[in-house]
Amino acid sequence: MKRFTIACFGFLIAGTLVAQEVPRFSFEVGGGFTQPVGNTGRHLDEGWNIRGGAGFNFSQYVGLMLEADYNRFGINGATLHRAGFPDGNVGVFSATLNPIVHLTPRSHFDVYLIGGGGLYRRTQEFTQPGLAAVTAFDPFFGFYTAAVPTTQVLASYTVNKPGVNGGAGIAFGSKWHGKFFAEARYHRIFMNNYLHTDYVPVSFGFRW
Secondary structure, three states, X not given: OHHHHHHHHHHHHHHHHHHHHOOOEEEEEEEEEEEEOOOHHHOEOOEEEEEEEXXXXXXXXXXXXXXXXXXXXXXXXXXXXXXXXXXXXXXEEEEEEEEEEEOOOOOOEEEEEEEEEEEEEEEEEEEEEEEEEEEEEEXXXXXXXXXXXXXXXXEEEEEEEXXXXXXXXXXXXXXXXXXXXXXEEEEEEEOOOOOEEEEXXXXXXXXX
């Protein structure tokens, strides 16, 4: 009986130490490049992305992340030529809720799976270079009007749609402290008439 009591006490202490080592809350920041794929890749150039997020760790293996991402692409030359505009871009802001599963959580080399869904806001703009008149001041000349380069928006369209994502990543660092990560994830936005917007952000960042 005494040995059983000691063993139970030992397991309780070990479990408490593990629970203390696993942080309940998680935060992340990152950014990288984004590759449009499928039909989307025939209209857009490679772009860039930034992201941030916060989450909760249910255990050392499973967590839940609330993430905000922004991806921006240029519209390629062939598409601009067909549309009759000199320049343009597409920006996508997303707010998603994503479960994360750590396959090797106690290692310095953590492999994980992540994916989920949420709301995507896609904005496309057709633009052209222009000049804007501004008022400047010089101690000798006083106030005067100057022309500065600017971007003129010729047409703009914004739509809010649901979407999903899924991918995998690797993280390097200490067991329970912050880790640097590299991650690739496939995103799909469900548009009208069974169309969709597809892209793969490759992000690098820090999670703690």
